[in-house]
Amino acid sequence: MTRAHSPVASQRRVLGEIREARETLHLTQKDVAEALDWSVSKLIRIENGSVGLSITDLKALLLHYGITDRDRVETYVEMAKAGRKPGWWDKYKHTSSPEFLKFLGLESAAVIIRQYQLHLIPGLLQVPEYTRSLVAKDTGDPEVQERRIRLRAERQERLGDTDLEHFFILDESVLRRRVTDGDGWRTQLHHLREISRRPNVTLQILPFEAGWIDGMQSSFELLQLSEQDNDLFLNLSQPDGDLFFDDVIGAEKAAQFIQIFYRLEGAARTPEETPGFIDKVLQELED
Structure with missing residues (x-):
């Protein structure tokens, strides 16, 4: 049960990366939500981890932030998938x-x-x-x-x-x-x-x-x-x-x-x- 295998660690990392990408571009959550035709609350919930991050939504965010390098995108996709796996605590x-x-x-x-x-x-x-x-x-x-x-x-x-x-x-x-x-x-x-x-x-x-x-x-x-x-x-x-x-x-x-x-x-x-x-x-x- 090491940190390397924690789905929470994977989820926090990918969410931190996409939040940092938005802030680097000086975009507000409202800016991004309007561009993607989302509600602001949806993006807020995604960024704070209160809802799961779908691969479709992840790719939409990456494309909007100009992150198109195939290897980098695949890395984020794998992190998102790892973050959706059940943890040992789920049985409780x-x-x-x-x-x-x-x-x-x-x-x-x-x-x-x-x-x-x-x-x-x-x-x-x-x-x-x-x-x-x-x-x-x-x-x-x-x-x-x-x-x-x-x-x-x-x-x-x-x-x-x-x-x-x-x-x-x-x-x-x-x-x-x-x-x-x-x-x-x-x-x-x-x-x-x-x-x-x-x-x-x-x-x-x-x-x-x-x-x-x-x-x-x-x-x-x-x-x-x-x-x-x-x-x-x-x-x-x-x-x-x-x-x-x-x-x-x-x-x-x-x-x-x-x-x-x-x-x-x-x-x-x-x-x-x-x-x-x-x-x-x-x-x-x-x-």
Whole structure:
């Protein structure tokens, strides 16, 4: 499950290319829509990825932008086709919201994942016992529980992708809140300790002694979707559900939250101190 095979990565790339082609020609979306006898809303939906890009529409756009080189056109066509292929997350479409499915696609396309958690172990770092304790509080249906556990396990497969960098900051309260029973909790803490040693994972603990830091009151996740530092997607946790930002307003929000992440990163214990901090919590369980 590497980024190279993500349909979302292919889709974002081709959409970025055609948007850049329009902007290079100093054409507005209204200019293009009128020339192609489309509604402006159609072009907006195509460019922001909220509707699929047909090969017919792609070729019409390329021709309008003067992109006629056969090899280049074929490259864009292949990217568009790859972007229409189902992702691994599509099998969960009957039990997950469209917004969450989009998030899973973007997460699979990310090159860097940064996450701050105030309350719970991040899903990417949870052991099955921990996940089961959480989902059991939401539903008593064993089938639904197992489906959610499988989904989380599939997301975690990307931890083995050494091309993907993960940066996690956990508030100390996350390590103090026992979501599962004693043995399950020890298993979770040992797992965190081992994960922190992976070369593509940076895990830091924000201790109580750090005091109050502006922006620490909400958990959030930032997905960097290309080598460009500003190509960010924000998932902001709220009591009534997550908020997903992937538009112009979202880009501004994400830029704010990357600065919050850097502040939290600076206040947290260093990555080298993480195993020892977890060992201390484990020892307290035995005392």
